[in-house]
Amino acid sequence: MTTKSYTSSPHLDQALAGFGAGLVSTVILHPLDVIKIRFQVDERKKSEQRPLIGGTVRSFKKIVRNEGVWRGLYRGVTPNIAGATASWSLYFWWYSLIKKHMTKNEEGKLSPFQHLTASAEAGAITAVFTNPLWVIKTRMCTTTRYTPNAYTGLLNGLRRLATEEGIAGLYRGMVPALFGVSHGAIQFMAYEEMKKWRKDIREKEGLAGLDAERLSTAEYLVMAATSKVTATVATYPYQVLRSRFQSQTTQDKYKGVMDCVRQIYRAEGYVGFYKGLSPNIIRVLPGTCITFVVYERVSQYLRENATEHSV
Template sequence: MVLGYDPDRLSGSTFLHHLASGTLGGIVTRSVISPFDVVKIRFQLQSEAGLARRYTGLIQATKVIFRDEGITAFWKGHIPAQMLSMVYGGVQFGSFEFFTVVVHQLIMHSKQETMKQMTTHGVCGAASAVVATFASQPLDVLRTRFAAQTEPKRFSSSFRATTYMVKNEGLFSLYRGLTPSIIQIAPFSLVQFGSRSMFEAVWLSYNFKEGSACEFVCGGGAGLFAKTLVYPLDVVKKRLQIQGFIAPTVSEIQNYTSFIHCFKTIWRHEGVMAFYKGYKAAALKSTITSGLVFATYRFFRELLEPLRTGNR
């Protein structure tokens, strides 16, 4: 097992090694899943309060975006999104590995049973996700606003968008949606990391080999399971992040005063199924993303290991 602290694997890996592996994995993952993210965000931001729906299905939405905005539209906001993945992936895996070492030292046992390992990985995954979210939230807000823009675009660079937001909306506009982000990401990562360990144990019980295939399958299943549970919080987060945005977007922007107000308004005016807008794109994206995240982290960690040990 490569993920998490293992007393039987005394490689002496460092925080920087984990940070670099998570960062490189984030770059590869983001490049692949960006189109799914753009489609998902378009659905999440689409309000049905008195307006005809522009997007009615996954394939239809893909065709409309391609027809009206071109192929590059599927990578709108890719620079802040790429920066987001780099920061989030690096900080998350770096802090996750650190937390698993701390937990092992506190519990003082030499070998973790499957249930203990699931619990440890789940708790450490949640804690590391919270740390990574604080570090990357401004980039997430920028990514959402760029992905929401239609033509003509108001912002052409992350610097201009950041400058405008700070000047006209205040510094804390960069942290819009932080509350639902934390509320969403903590249980998501708890379930994701914990269930990944469970799926890995099942995988190995059938005498399948460890490796990238194991990480992709187990990580992908964990991502799908976790996303299904917490998806409504992601919709609320996206609606809050778009507040104050005056550029042309995919739908009329509704005004929300808080997380609770946003949740109640969506429930009252759009119904419970509105909390699963864009779910198909999100489920597909989450499965692929989670699988790639764990597979690429393992790949780069093993790739960088000889370089790291060779420089000691």
């Protein structure tokens, strides 16, 4: 039996495309991640909060002024790159593999629920593998190089996290992270359905095969942005919860997810669950567009240059 792929496996092709997509978007947009996470862990009460408008710009200027560009805006970029490339690679690999083993309809297509299920399963597996990297990223983004005992880099952070806090430290924030699986599931279900809808239209126009699947960059951008914004608005509070847990070095502050929800609501109100949403939205639109366009273009290149491999 043979299969057509650029590497030895079509699932590995998907992982390679995901790796490239994650790398490009992370390097370009990391400063907005730093600002977003610092907002998310800000525990000031409602009466102490500054006006929401302009907060992202003020934070950007403050970080540059006090910490510099590379050591401030790009603090934590190494674990972010490691986490993003690992996450996108693993996610697309598992997503492709899971879809392959699902039962398709008479037209050889999956239902929206199957796309949702495949995305959720791939997201959960990916979250388990990559959580330690996100803990390091969060802690580096919420500290400066002048903060006492702050992590100096990815390897330093992993070593200290494992030795000082053990498994509990490596998987801090895991429960909210699993809640976040719904984010990817909603995003990819919407994205896949829009792609399928557009492909059906192109097939009705007389196109077939790769020609029907070859959408324009503008079409990818619109579908990627729409699916991402939909998922972000629906699930954003889990990111705040995850950042709060990951930034804590002990369990003394929050006794569990529901305790964290209660404390945030009592002290900060509903706004507390949406802290950092502004820089996140600013990051989401170009980030998602960059990620999906790079992913689709790399995938298209791999498909068009695929060769037969024995399996």
